Amino acid sequence: MARPKLPFEFLVALRFLREGRMQTALILLGVTGGVAVIVFLSQLISQLQATIIDRVLGSQAHVVMRPLEEVNLRASTDPASSVLIEPRAQRLRSIDQWEAMVKLAEAQPRVVAVSPVVSGPAFALRGRASKSVALVGVEPDRYRRIVKMDTYMTRGAFQVDGTNAIIGIELAKDLGVTVGDKMFLRAAGGRDELLQITGLFDIGNKDLNRRWVFTTMKLAQSLLDLPGGVSNIDITVADIFDAQEVSERLQAGSGLTVESWMTTNSQLLAALRNQTVSNNLIRGFVIVIVALGISSVLVVSVVQKQKEIGILRAMGTSSNRVMGIFLLQGGLVGFVGALSGVALAWGLLQFFSSVYRTGDGAPLFQPQLDTGIALSAALIALVVGVLAALIPARRAAKMDPVQAIRA
Amino acid sequence: MNAIVSLRGLRKSYGIGTPVETEVLHGLDFELAEGEFCALIGPSGSGKSTLLNLIGLLERPTSGELAIAGTETRGLSEQALTVLRGRHIGFVFQFHHLLPAFSALENVMMPSIIEHGVATAQAEAVAFDLLDRVGLKGHEHKKANQMSGGQQQRVAIARALSLSPRLILADEPTGNLDTHTADDIFALLREFNRERGSACLIVTHDPRLAARCDRRIELVDGRIARGD
Numbered sequence: 001m002a003r004p005k006l007p008f009e010f011l012v013a014l015r016f017l018r019e020g021r022m023q024t025a026l027i028l029l030g031v032t033g034g035v036a037v038i039v040f041l042s043q044l045i046s047q048l049q050a051t052i053i054d055r056v057l058g059s060q061a062h063v064v065m066r067p068l069e070e071v072n073l074r075a076s077t078d079p080a081s082s083v084l085i086e087p088r089a090q091r092l093r094s095i096d097q098w099e100a101m102v103k104l105a106e107a108q109p110r111v112v113a114v115s116p117v118v119s120g121p122a123f124a125l126r127g128r129a130s131k132s133v134a135l136v137g138v139e140p141d142r143y144r145r146i147v148k149m150d151t152y153m154t155r156g157a158f159q160v161d162g163t164n165a166i167i168g169i170e171l172a173k174d175l176g177v178t179v180g181d182k183m184f185l186r187a188a189g190g191r192d193e194l195l196q197i198t199g200l201f202d203i204g205n206k207d208l209n210r211r212w213v214f215t216t217m218k219l220a221q222s223l224l225d226l227p228g229g230v231s232n233i234d235i236t237v238a239d240i241f242d243a244q245e246v247s248e249r250l251q252a253g254s255g256l257t258v259e260s261w262m263t264t265n266s267q268l269l270a271a272l273r274n275q276t277v278s279n280n281l282i283r284g285f286v287i288v289i290v291a292l293g294i295s296s297v298l299v300v301s302v303v304q305k306q307k308e309i310g311i312l313r314a315m316g317t318s319s320n321r322v323m324g325i326f327l328l329q330g331g332l333v334g335f336v337g338a339l340s341g342v343a344l345a346w347g348l349l350q351f352f353s354s355v356y357r358t359g360d361g362a363p364l365f366q367p368q369l370d371t372g373i374a375l376s377a378a379l380i381a382l383v384v385g386v387l388a389a390l391i392p393a394r395r396a397a398k399m400d401p402v403q404a405i406r407a
Numbered sequence: 408m409n410a411i412v413s414l415r416g417l418r419k420s421y422g423i424g425t426p427v428e429t430e431v432l433h434g435l436d437f438e439l440a441e442g443e444f445c446a447l448i449g450p451s452g453s454g455k456s457t458l459l460n461l462i463g464l465l466e467r468p469t470s471g472e473l474a475i476a477g478t479e480t481r482g483l484s485e486q487a488l489t490v491l492r493g494r495h496i497g498f499v500f501q502f503h504h505l506l507p508a509f510s511a512l513e514n515v516m517m518p519s520i521i522e523h524g525v526a527t528a529q530a531e532a533v534a535f536d537l538l539d540r541v542g543l544k545g546h547e548h549k550k551a552n553q554m555s556g557g558q559q560q561r562v563a564i565a566r567a568l569s570l571s572p573r574l575i576l577a578d579e580p581t582g583n584l585d586t587h588t589a590d591d592i593f594a595l596l597r598e599f600n601r602e603r604g605s606a607c608l609i610v611t612h613d614p615r616l617a618a619r620c621d622r623r624i625e626l627v628d629g630r631i632a633r634g635d
Contacts, residue, residue, distance in 0.1 A: 005525070006525070007525050008520045008521055008524050008525065016508065019507070307504065311500075312506075312517075313465075314492070314500075315498070315518045315521055316490070316493020316521050316522065317489070318485070320486075321521075402465045
């Protein structure tokens with residue numbers, strides 16, 4: 001047996017922990033479980049949220065600019081107000097001076113991409129089939145930075161010119177067409193055109209796969225009777241959670257109706273926030289329970305080690321160092337428990353990601369562990385361990401050596 | 408000769424400020440010279456252990472003066488008392504009081520580990536030597552609770568000596584041992600006292616052992632009844 005190399009406090013703290021095998025094992029188990037739950041939950045929720053946001057924003061612009069809604073203004077008989085505002089049917093209109101608005105949007109900080117879009121209702125016709133669709137006229141080079149169409153293409157490329165069109169796989173199935181076939185498109189106003197299908201996309205959303213028909217802006221303008229106009233401007237921002245701020249700034253600057261994904265998906269956003277809150281709640285409770293566990297085990301240990309504490313004091317150990325020994329025990333239990341907890345969380349992630357898969361067989365979430373989450377959990381466990389040891393450690397330090405030895 | 412322990416008018420009361428306030432020691436005057444081998448005798452409840460705890464700086468007197476190795480202890484901080492205790496005093500308790508989680512060797516090294524913060528090679532050499540001297544060669548790595556009572560008390564004596572203290576305080580060191588083992592332990596203390604010049608103050612009930620000390624002090628009802 002070699003001479004012990006550890007500093008006094010470490011040496012004694014480790015021996016005390018080793019001596020109380022059962023207690024140490026139990027509390028380590030507790031800390032391990034707690035840390036694993038925190039890390040696993042945090043990882044799971046952050047990944048699921050990222051996946052959900054990704055799916056929602058995968059087919060949607062972060063910010064959309066539209067013309068103001070038209071209203072009827074009528075003189076009022078009520079002396080308190082001069083006009084009555086009445087709603088009216090909204091026709092498809094172009095954004096006034098949309099080129100200037102595109103420039104305005106592009107000049108905003110944190111705006112990554114801007115794409116003018118001409119979109120309106122139409123019918124896709126082939127044989128006796130007639131499907132209601134949304135005609136979307138875009139400049140592909142701009143639009144692919146709003147919705148990553150390139151990654152969704154199953155046939156052909158995301159390129160349109162002349163009377164070419166790109167449609168979703170569901171619409172193609174409904175009409176019985178594929179790349180190279182033709183289909184007839186009739187806009188709500190009665191204008192129509194024979195389109196050549198040059199590409200198919202699968203956005204992962206059946207509804208959109210059935211509705212979207214991409215053409216050039218020019219073709220859409222003429223079909224929808226919006227010569228030279230655009231119906232909306234789609235915008236991508238660098239950080240998706242900046243969308244609201246950017247949209248408010250654009251609204252003030254342009255006088256148009258500007259909506260961010262956070263407004264249009266406010267329920268989703270609220271659900272995500274609630275999820276985060278409940279996650280934090282669970283984390284908080286787990287931390288408190290783990291701290292109470294460490295604390296109670298160490299309180300018992302202080303009573304059990306009364307005699308040893310007295311002996312150490314009699315041999316010249318100051319009360320501060322006795323306190324240090326017990327703080328160290330808390331810290332060690334927290335630290336070791338954190339390591340095994342992170343390992344356990346990693347195992348859980350591997351297991352559950354192999355069990356839970358999406359419809360197409362891909363894992364619902366990635367089994368990777370975020371270093372930040374793991375590190376912060378470990379740090380929290382360490383700090384909680386030391387804090388939890390504070391009360392028992394003070395008790396140990398205050399112990400009267402004479403009483404302790406006699407006990 | 409210099410006094411290693413010097414007390415003047417030393418009093419100790421318990422339960423101060425309560426209705427059951429009791430004075431256990433009623434003003435003791437006493438000196439223990441360097442290297443002296445002294446027995447502290449007296450009936451149970453006479454205050455022997457209290458006096459030993461006061462001299463060992465484990466408790467503070469209610470009034471009076473107490474100097475250890477020439478340092479007056481009145482007014483010293485807890486920290487300073489701890490340092491003084493660690494540097495000059497070695498304890499041998501009645502129930503040996505070893506640390507059960509540590510080996511015999513580590514128990515003997517512990518005062519040095521406390522003093523220096525880590526186990527030094529020198530402390531290890533000293534501990535091996537001391538264990539050899541108390542007849543425990545080959546038992547160095549046994550855990551304290553794997554040893555007999557006599558062996559444990561030998562370890563406790565080796566531990567008390569490990570920092571070569573100028574004063575050894577022994578509270579009934581042979582109290583729970585059979586006569587033969589008790590004689591051995593006593594002989595060991597005597598031997599170290601002669602060899603190293605450490606003063607010894609030994610609380611004992613055994614008149615045989617008391618008779619073999621240089622000096623005897625008898626405590627009765629918190630007063631020194633007889634001292635030679």
